[in-house]
Amino acid sequence: MALRFSAWFYSALLFATLGVLLGTAYGAPQHAITLYGEPPKYSEHFTHFDYTNPDAPKGGILRLSGFGSFDTLNPFNNKGTPPSQISLIYETLTFHSQDEAFTEYGLLAEKIERAVDNSYVRFYLRPQARFNDGTPVTADDVVFTFNALINQGDPLYRSYYADVKDVTAESPLVVRFDFTTTQNRELPLILGQLPVLSKHWWTSRDFGKSSLEPPLGSGPYRIASVQAGRSLRLERVKDWWGKDLAVNKGFYNFDTITVDYYRDQNVGLEAFKANQFDVNQEMSAKNWATAYETPALREGRIIKAEIPNHQPQGMQAFIFNLRRPMFQDKRVRQAIALLFDFEWSNRQLFYGAYTRNNSYFENSELAAKGLPSPEELKILEPLRSQLPPEVFSRAPEPSRTDGSGIVRPQQREAYRLLLEAGYHIENDRMVDAQGNPLRFEFMLAQPAFERVLLPYKRNLAEVGITMDIRRVDVSQFVNRARSRDFDITVSSWPQTSSPGNEQRDFWHSVSADDPGSRNLLGLKDPAIDRLVEALIGADSRASLVTHAQALDRALLWGHYVVPNWYTNRWRVAYWNRFGRPAKQPDSDFGLMTWWQISDTARKTSQVNP
Structure with a gap:
């Protein structure tokens, strides 16, 4: 007995001592x-x-564009x-x-x-x-x-x-x-x-107000000139204190960076092809497939690069404002989502360039797949009564069509869901028990989205739902989004490979009523709150992945959005006068690591970018 006690005592003392030593190293x-x-x-x-x-050379100018x-x-x-x-x-x-x-x-x-x-x-x-x-x-x-x-x-x-x-x-x-x-x-x-x-x-300025006075910073650039709403000119700080730090080596190589703003993205694309700015990150699959066919591209003066993107893609979607009474019934949201025909849009409008979003952590190990794992169930089971039953019984998969543009199976299912939710057809309109029509406004700022929404509008109309498309300018869009003055709009929640505190701003009840938070949905769900807090508190990579998958599953089966699409490539076109590092970072296409190699665009026979 005494021997066993002594052995236990010295073992405990040894582990305690190791813990102190390791802790001291960890806390240093x-x-x-x-x-x-x-x-x-x-x-x-x-x-x-x-x-x-x-060893990238310093100098030159980088001309960029802004939207709105x-x-x-x-x-x-x-x-x-x-x-x-x-x-x-x-x-x-x-x-x-x-x-x-x-x-x-x-x-x-x-x-x-x-x-x-x-x-x-x-x-x-x-x-x-x-x-x-x-x-x-x-x-x-x-x-x-x-x-x-x-x-x-x-x-x-x-x-x-x-x-x-x-x-x-x-x-x-x-x-x-x-x-x-x-x-x-x-x-x-x-x-x-x-x-x-x-x-x-x-100290002598009001931090809470907007201002066009160039602020003081400590970064590699300072604002040299500004034309409100039109352009910004940045100049590299030649005696910048941080230029020799290892974390900054190879970055910020341009003496000047200009940003010119375009209110229409199509006009901006034409300006790029006319050599009015240098780099264009293309967001439109149609433009990428068809709009760059110019002599400059054929001669190699414009380069089209598809750069692998290993970053989680998050969720891009048409989002419901849950503050609107009509969207508080999950069946209504699900019915509306069923009528978006991604397969037809991808084939007819996007040249097959996209994959359907099926996760809030798309393109990563954090995405929920199949049925919940035993580890996920340990997280989800205590919340079973608060979560949709599908979380436990069905793999998250979006509805799929045959791409023909005929969505009768989805329309039948949407009709059934709406009847369950208390709606019925009256004079070719879907109305609730009080006779109020199911009608909502889709707010957007990008004209290119209209070609996606018009077929969707038609599918909705065939079951008696009216969607009005309202396009506003960027300032109005931002102000209305911040004040939550919309029915449905398009938005996205970008993710990193290590999600954490920002999820509180995306989904948690504490952010739902904060103007300007990213909880545009107005989501207030105690189960989601607990899943968010548990994710933030994860104590290992494996635990973080499991908690993200559990949260993803709960969000998907809440039908809070109409999932859109993503690509795991950055589509970047640029005039061929830049050098790029041999290795790309995983989570960015590294524009601030580029450098200028020529004052004018060169043909590919003259330079190997």
Whole structure:
């Protein structure tokens, strides 16, 4: 008995000692942090990322385009529409590696210290970090930024950082964030993505308002000129403090970046072909198949590249505003979704270029497949009474048609569902028990979507449902979306390979009533809330994958959207005057790693891009 006790005692002492030693190492300041404490891909003394060219020449100009308009240079509140590329004037505490699932390397912060029990994170700022007016970046700037975003910024920040209890400047170059929970493993990493603003610059300005005054940043570019709603010109900061950091080597090679705005995407495409800007990421399968056939393409002066995209594709969909009484019945939503004929659209309109969305984590291991696994059932079973029965009994599969344009099986099923929901046909219209017609407005800003919606409108009309298509300009679209003034619209929820706190902003009840949050659906479901919180608290990669699959399954069987389509390629056309690194990152096509090799477009016989 005594021997066994002594053996147990010394074994326990040994494990406790190992735990302290390991914990001390884990909690020590590091050059990078990962989600589950696994070693980062790049060591402390790495010189550059594999997907960059550290010897890329600096200089030249990159001409880009924007769609719609912009009316503010403050991208951090919801008081207007900011321009694209505005993020290039700011730097963040850490840099997100584009060839790892979720690793953050020090940027403004030289070192990151995460508590052993995940109760806090501490950032040690680089002494050389400067804003572009020469003033140092300090812990007070970090504290100011966080509080400004929480108190006056876009509502998404409040949900994104909801588990932060306090932020403290412990010294001029050390800032600490304390957490309300130890279960949110992602929080130290997403705090590293915080863009740091200048406290002394913002003290005399109203952070909560929109403004066209060029703000002060610490990033590789500064705003040189701006024409509201029309164009933006960025110039590279020649004496930028961060140019020699390993995380920045090979990035930001252009002296000048311009962004010209086009209110019509078709006009923008013609401008690209007329050499008015340099790079066009094509979103239309029809345009990609037919609209680039020009002498410049045949001669090799324009390059069409399909770059593999290994990033989860999320969900693009026609989304229901659940705040509307007509959409609160799942059967009505399901009936409307059944009448979208993706197979016909893909064949006739998209040149077969797309795959149907069938997951909120499409193109990844996070997507729900088949029936729930035993591991998923452990998560789902406690919520059985709150979830649709199909979650447990059916594999998530969208309705399929034969592509002929005739959708009678889907119409019969939609009709049956609507009868169950209390609707009936009266004078060729689908009406509820009170005689109110099932009629809704589809709000969109992209003219190209109309050719997709018109056949859908016809299918709906054949069962007595009226869909009015209303096209608005981009500013009106943004304002109406923020104020939730729509019936149905098109939107998407982009995903990463490590989903976490942003899911609270997508699906959780706490974000449903926040204007500007990404919970456009107005989704308030206690079961979904619990699944989101469990995902955020996942303690391993395997657990994260299982929780994402369980959440995906519950969202799919809620029929909250009409799934659209995706492609696992970036379709990028560009004028042949640029060099590109030999290796592409997994989660981006790496535009900011390109460099200029010629002032004018060259033929392929002259240069190998």
